[in-house]
Amino acid sequence: MTGPHALKPLLLAFPGPLRDRLVGAVLSGEKTATTGLLVEYEAENEELPEAGERSALIDSAGREVAVVEVTEVRVLPLVEADLRLALDEGEGYRSVAEWREAHERFWHSEEMREGLGDPDFTVDDGTMLVVERFRVVEVLSPGVG
Template identity: 65%
Template structure:
């Protein structure tokens, strides 16, 4: 982690990095970011398209938010790849910091999330499903700074 200093205005201007939905899973993922175990994440191209958001770009920074909507860290994107789900590699799986020990286990966990009611609602598609050809965004990042959520 670098010693970059941020003013409250700088932090407020950063886009938000939201891992999962508020609740236990987000809390687990944010803790993994803060302790350095999580240095990659996977998103659905369909989600970016639905939200009309550009894909992440190398060098961009964002503020990680916790389940209480507090900005708790700043991360910087170091790599972005778009691949079919079937091409996710084991190094990416491990770097997600979620404890998965196989690509199959990782995929089952992610498909459970993507096929969940919250994700289907967020995509506006109650029948949404993924398969080997579903395009995913593999993002690597580095922790730039931990923030005091109390302000």
């Protein structure tokens, strides 16, 4: 059993309905990948995750709900995102275009631009992504920890 703060948090989107939906998709096994922007890691001076690294999946209430293990990390330009990635994101995307449109909408959101400290931030085909694939190692009881 993991104690509080023993693992780095895995935060999907921002707290609220989107995070709740993504956490549910991870717990159900539908979501086995997530995509972030390389610039996010640079802005936060954060190292990229590595295969074998474990994190605590955090829900909107800030609770640790599962332990997930990174199985693969790739850095690639947005133009190389493929259908397998779109499907593995577990959000019901049926095409790369649909996946990209939803991700660009999120990346261009006010919250995201604020987080990056860049009100004019935009993405294009060459924008570098960090794709993490992962698996759930342990589901934690809500309210524990």
